[in-house]
Amino acid sequence: MQIYSIFEPASGPVRLDDPHSVIFLKEGFSWPAMIVPLPWMLYHRMWLAAVVYVGLSAGLAMLGQV
Numbered sequence: 001m002q003i004y005s006i007f008e009p010a011s012g013p014v015r016l017d018d019p020h021s022v023i024f025l026k027e028g029f030s031w032p033a034m035i036v037p038l039p040w041m042l043y044h045r046m047w048l049a050a051v052v053y054v055g056l057s058a059g060l061a062m063l064g065q066v
Contacts, residue, residue, distance in 0.1 A: 003027045 007023040033040045041050040 003026075005025045005027055007025065009021055030040070038050060038053060041047075041053060
């Protein structure tokens with residue numbers, strides 16, 4: 001079963017004649033993000049998340065050396 005989040009504009013009521021006034025966002029789990037997180041983040045242009053991921057990975061690697 002697919003689950004969607006529905007977003008409407010905060011500026012006012014939904015216009016039924018404009019299909020772009022409501023956004024349906026599919027929710028789910030991404031297996032590629034779990035298996036190869038850094039390439040997945042870079043492919044999806046999640047630059048800040050990739051930098052944080054590399055920083056945390058390096059920090060944990062340094063803690064493992066102690």
